[in-house]
Amino acid sequence: MAKRSIVPFGPQHPVLPEPIHLDLVLEDETVVGAVPSIGYVHRGLETLVKKKDFKQYVYIAERICGICSCGHGLGYCMAVENVMGIDVPERAQYLRVIWVEMSRIHSHLLWLGLLADALGFESLFMESWRVREKILDMFDETTGGRIIHSVNQVGGVQKDMDSSMLKHLLETIKDIERDIKPLVDTFLKDYTVQSRLKGTGILKKDDAILLGAVGPMLRASGVEYDVRMLGYGAYKNLSMEPVTCTDGDSYGRCVVRIKELFQSFDLIREAIGKIPEGDIHVPVKGNPSGEYFLRIEQPRGEAIYYVKGNGTKFLDRFRLRTPTTSNIPPLVETLKGCQLADVPVLILTIDPCISCTER
Amino acid sequence: MDKIRAFTLAGRMLKNLFRRPATTQYPFEPADYPERMRGHVRIEIGDCISCGLCMRSCPSGAIVVDRKAGTWTIDRFDCVQCGSCVTACPKKCLFMEKGYTEPDGVKKSETFVKPQEEPAGKTKKTG
Amino acid sequence: MEEKNDIREINARQFFPAIVKMRTEKWRLVQICATSVEGGCEMSYSFCRGYDMRTYRFVAYGDEEVASITQIYPCAFLQENEAKELFGVNITHIKPDYKDKLYRIEEETPFKEKE
Numbered sequence: 001m002a003k004r005s006i007v008p009f010g011p012q013h014p015v016l017p018e019p020i021h022l023d024l025v026l027e028d029e030t031v032v033g034a035v036p037s038i039g040y041v042h043r044g045l046e047t048l049v050k051k052k053d054f055k056q057y058v059y060i061a062e063r064i065c066g067i068c069s070c071g072h073g074l075g076y077c078m079a080v081e082n083v084m085g086i087d088v089p090e091r092a093q094y095l096r097v098i099w100v101e102m103s104r105i106h107s108h109l110l111w112l113g114l115l116a117d118a119l120g121f122e123s124l125f126m127e128s129w130r131v132r133e134k135i136l137d138m139f140d141e142t143t144g145g146r147i148i149h150s151v152n153q154v155g156g157v158q159k160d161m162d163s164s165m166l167k168h169l170l171e172t173i174k175d176i177e178r179d180i181k182p183l184v185d186t187f188l189k190d191y192t193v194q195s196r197l198k199g200t201g202i203l204k205k206d207d208a209i210l211l212g213a214v215g216p217m218l219r220a221s222g223v224e225y226d227v228r229m230l231g232y233g234a235y236k237n238l239s240m241e242p243v244t245c246t247d248g249d250s251y252g253r254c255v256v257r258i259k260e261l262f263q264s265f266d267l268i269r270e271a272i273g274k275i276p277e278g279d280i281h282v283p284v285k286g287n288p289s290g291e292y293f294l295r296i297e298q299p300r301g302e303a304i305y306y307v308k309g310n311g312t313k314f315l316d317r318f319r320l321r322t323p324t325t326s327n328i329p330p331l332v333e334t335l336k337g338c339q340l341a342d343v344p345v346l347i348l349t350i351d352p353c354i355s356c357t358e359r
Numbered sequence: 360m361d362k363i364r365a366f367t368l369a370g371r372m373l374k375n376l377f378r379r380p381a382t383t384q385y386p387f388e389p390a391d392y393p394e395r396m397r398g399h400v401r402i403e404i405g406d407c408i409s410c411g412l413c414m415r416s417c418p419s420g421a422i423v424v425d426r427k428a429g430t431w432t433i434d435r436f437d438c439v440q441c442g443s444c445v446t447a448c449p450k451k452c453l454f455m456e457k458g459y460t461e462p463d464g465v466k467k468s469e470t471f472v473k474p475q476e477e478p479a480g481k482t483k484k485t486g
Numbered sequence: 487m488e489e490k491n492d493i494r495e496i497n498a499r500q501f502f503p504a505i506v507k508m509r510t511e512k513w514r515l516v517q518i519c520a521t522s523v524e525g526g527c528e529m530s531y532s533f534c535r536g537y538d539m540r541t542y543r544f545v546a547y548g549d550e551e552v553a554s555i556t557q558i559y560p561c562a563f564l565q566e567n568e569a570k571e572l573f574g575v576n577i578t579h580i581k582p583d584y585k586d587k588l589y590r591i592e593e594e595t596p597f598k599e600k601e
Contacts, residue, residue: 329561
């Protein structure tokens, strides 16, 4: 047996946008085990819910993470709406879907860029982020913020999109689709990219379920599970199928995310085609009393929001289980048996978002 | 499965050599902000009734309203530009304007005093 | 509005068999949530199979020992450590147990209801 050594990885590492630390157990160059540890950015945002009014907390929920900002605001609002029994107007539901799908596009493009960066493919990284800039500008135009949108509120949305904005959005989507096609070719067919991604970090279907993988990680292992299929919000009126891939390796996760990009384009187009006229929010009276577990599909996977109200304007408990929390155990599994040089890419393929995880 | 290819990005890279940069020369060229941009909060102090709803709705506690003195104080460095106060204001005298807050070396707040008799509101800055 | 949550109240004795049953029926562990209630902590374990979600819930009073489910669901370790560290739930035999070092915070059990 080769001699075992332990190599610390992170919390500061060029591939990591956020701090996570792993102790890698190595036998020569092969990883045989890994112990993850987080805890560098814990802010205790969950307890802040006891000090802030439940309507105010939307702004805090949005700031849990920059990339999933839109989804966190939406998830929190939907959980509170479910507790209070509020029916959100149709138009607001469609607008929410449009914004959430836009944030999925921006998150996946960000991920593709970071993946290229992890591979050392600097120009592909820049190209991906150049395309992403268009969707961020679109966010700026429609919501007033590039990253933190502040459009969701309990009972609906704060801002409307008029027809000229929707038209501009359609044109932007078309541009992005045109610009992204050559990049997709590079990600999926290029020799260098394939040699880094194919066959590394295989997660089998049964393991994925047992270890609680979510989102693109789970779907890349061949499990058809996409919370959007539950039909929350306007998704019940839109046609979609979960994107899956049976490879279960890093390449599979890349394929799933790229296909989801195109799925998001289609969903936005369909939503714009079907969006009805009407109110964008309903007045909210009273305070939440009761509890609810809500699932929504974030760009990184299924997120769970738990809200417990006690009849006052301060909630008793807000809990958020983010996709990365669930994806860390499968990550540890995929690391076993890989080469040390592949570790950064494997960590990246779960699309880690540590600020979300620690809240 | 499609054929594996090499140099898939080469054509694009060559084109980039002759293209205009995707970025702008920011401080020398002005950035153009969209209409809805949440940059900073502006108050029409003349219309303010000092009700304090904005102060209570602010998640970061950046606004202080003093009813007696008739002042409205905002700590620009605590403000997170969420727009909560703008929605809460019953007189609609708060506005979200485009353009970011000026950077500074020290944290300071800005106080607006409600005009008593004189028509124009005067502004004073405190350290 | 959505479907109602399926929350089943159980007691501490029924807890372990229920989790084992979920495992044999191939449910996926979705989340573990600790909530402070009077005199203890309410533990909710949610599972998913297909698109169904089921939550088992019991209350751990005071320092009552709660067995870790990491033997059955290894992926529970992060969330169990979190509940132990933030809420002070006495979960035993977590594998791996971070021993209050999951989050690098100074205060002990910051989310626990203090008298």
